[in-house]
């Protein structure tokens with residue numbers, strides 16, 4: 283009886299400690315993220331595939347590249363209104379165009395292109411390129427970034443003002459962090475694959491970016507000229523998907539042979 287009571291008291295104490303710990307900030311969340319990455323708390327999001335890491339033979343690797351075209355009327359989006367924050371207005375010479383739909387000479391920027399089907403269950407090395415999301419002129423730059431699951435995003439503040447970085451994922455953990463102009467970069471790795479994670483700033487409501495976290499390394503974001511390129515791809519049959527958060531999704535079926543380079547252009551429009 284005494285033992286049972288003691289056991290119950292210990293369990294209650296452990297629960298209380300766990301609760302305090304759960305509310306306790308970064309350490310808890312880091313542990314939680316690590317658990318998710320290992321597949322321990324998966325519930326809906328994509329976790330890293332199991333099995334051996336596939337190192338693609340450069341001698342047979344294929345490439346898919348192309349351009350995102352846009353035809354029709356470009357949606358009219360009002361310029362960014364920064365009047366609530368004179369410090370931000372001062373950083374610009376005048377009107378600040380919205381970056382939600384950017385079309386240059388009929389080419390669409392900021393579209394994610396990725397292999398959406400054909401690589402299921404396959405595991406690849408994590409990309410080593412530096413992916414930076416900067417805050418400059420009270421705008422997120424670039425407007426869209428993509429990283430591989432397990433690859434860090436380097437979030438920097440180039441402004442003389444403070445920002446509050448606030449991603450709003452559905453399958454990963456939501457967090458927000460203030461970053462002063464002199465603060466070091468925030469390196470953050472989303473443990474689960476998830477498309478279209480909006481990022482806002484709690485101080486400047488007009489600031490918006492999107493982060494795509496992809497379970498494999500085969501993705502690209504279209505540049506100012508609408509171009510994209512996905513290299514080092516194992517030969518095979520794939521679905522190539524383009525996603526723009528305002529304009530929707532398009533798909534192209536492709537088959538690439540050993541060492542082949544294939545062109546695949548997308549067309550968006552109104």
Ligand SMILES: [Cu+2]
Pocket residue numbers: 420444445446483484485486489
């Ligand atoms: Cu801000």
